Amino acid sequence: MFGIGGGELVFILxxxxxxxxxxxxxxxxxxxxKAMAQLKNATNDIKSEIQKGAEANGLDTKSLTDITANINAQINDAKSNLLGDTTNLSSxxxxxxxxEIDQVKEDIESLSGPIKRQR
Structure with a gap:
């Protein structure tokens, strides 16, 4: 319950x-x-008003679920396209x-070859 253990609850009490x-x-x-009951009732009232408004506009629970699923599918598709492109780009x-680093290293080796320090 809210991440509170038994000992903590006893201490609070x-x-x-x-x-x-x-x-x-x-x-x-x-x-x-009583306050918790009123809060729960208010939340249920708000949910029912939203559902009534959606039904009045021709949206039922199934169509809202379908719309949400389609939106999530489009978002996931866009993410995969973007991440796939960045993976290819980074590789x-x-x-x-x-x-380029290997080429510069070879150039430095060829220039500093006769001048290398002796240890």
Missing amino acids: FIVLMLFGSDKVPEIARTMG NLLGETAT
Whole structure:
């Protein structure tokens, strides 16, 4: 529950008991329960209003699911196209860079060949 362990919950309850006293704790719990119930009811009302509005506009749950699936498919397709292009681009770039580095290394070796230090 919210990532709170048993010991932490007992500690929180102890602090609440110390702050408010044993007389107020049941009243606070009752008030919090009512608030949670009101929040749940408000959320359900909002969901039902959204669903009624969607049905009034000709959208049902199945068509919304289909639309969402199509959008997700298009997004995944675009991602794969973009990532595929960047993978080919990076491999080509790395290959060209490696050949350039090898060529420069050979040029430096040929220039510094007679001048190398003796250890």
